[in-house]
Amino acid sequence: MPDPAPNNIERTWRRVRQEALPQRTFTATGTLTAAVEAAVRQVNTQLLSSNQVVRNFWPDRDRRGAAERSSLYTMNNCGQAHTRHRTQPQGGSAMAQFIHLEDGAVFHMGQGYSRRLISPDSGGRNITLNYSVFQGGQEFPQHFHEVSADIFIVLDGSVSVRQGERYTPIVKGDFAYIPPGEVHGTVNHTDDEATLISFQSPPDPELYSGDRDPAKTGVVPQPAAGGESTVRIESMWDAEAAAVQGAQVRVPAGPARGMAEMTLTCLELAPGGRLEREEQGGGETVIFIWEGTAQITSGGESGRLAHGGAVLLETDEAYAVENVGTDELTLIRCRASA
Template structure:
């Protein structure tokens, strides 16, 4: 009996060590996440929120610049609560369905692949249509103390279908990019809107393609698989080579700064291209005492 308990203890310790072996990234599968209470769902009508990273997730303290990242679903003829954050800018990306964005005193129709910038202090929420649900990603980014973010003159909203695919230097010939949103200084993105959110973009991978694993030494990043499957690169493997993990639609990876990140398409010739929605945010060095 004592020997069996020793074996169980050893296996538990081994599993714990393995799960903590590479603290440079966190991975989630959206189908495994249970809805949790959130300000967006408080006293709401048929609204459910799944936290993938940040607020509501057990490992929220691992994220420094990114405040939240999760999936909001609003059922037919439903509506989320309206929320505002004085020290957080947000982005919504519509994954499925259509509805109405509630933005201050405005109402704007939204549909699949719409993305929008929601500045600090502006109340916002989502209502679905009467005929179906709307499902979207909610992304939030902390505004450091002392940083002033001017309100946008108008609602900044666009659709990914209206953004061209372009090559990006250093990422090879087998992946193309839709540059959706950047900072207010951006000259290349569809929307130049944000303060701390550096880049929101879609990567389109040809079958067998890659964006060439790399790292960012000033930013946190999240990859979300919109379509397809392949190998996600995150951190270093036990053998010193890049860590590679099977990934499919609905999988999400949070990548800390200076962590190796990338993707290898698992699609074969003739199959649809793999798509990943990625977002990068400034790491708050000064706020963290660096």
């Protein structure tokens, strides 16, 4: 993405920094707080109308110069949300992108509460990551994707995978692999809250535009009568664990297990443990923090992430993960196959 007009941007940020920095309204991780977002909206109205972008000011990045900037923020037309985009530094590949749960944009489909943490509008070209919470009785309606596969994982609670009148319950630690073309939805049949994440490859933008939502289209897709489902439901813990640099590593889904589009890995790391990896082949990789607190470093970038946080890595991008908390760290890593 080319740099926006520098005069307007720098003039805007001089004003924001004068108003916001004395009150220390930037967080330690560089995330814009509500006060700073309000200041941006106030001083940047003219830039929003012309699709300009506002550079995220991180004090350490400011010293490193524009050639190494890896984060830009844009405001939507309502001035309520920001999206981080990766840029290309000089002489290298795009840097890692760190996402906190509150950074994800809310999207509406059916009931429940859903955020897209990684999607095409935030830099994910080959893979997406969504985070959803459903109260008892709430449903994510049936839909399908012509060319995309889904893997969704129950982080807490229980839901049922719905295909027409077939309901298959899945609980914490279970995942469902949904091949392209399979009608599917989820229903929380319990009285308790359920939390899920879902990965998709390749991305299906119609999921976010509402064009998969029966409430908008007026059509509820149904599986073929008498057809046999190819949806697979398994447990993350059924895969054999291997010790890698002190971590327990399981690979419950991937091409070797008949799930061609993505490779799913679960990693458990004890407090103080450190794991260094270099991806080999495939597409983009997402690391999601399920439990615990992690410090993840890649390409000179470093971020501290807790539950709901994620990092998006380029193909073959090396990284290191350290458990900086007092409890066991559990990560879910998903790599697109292309």
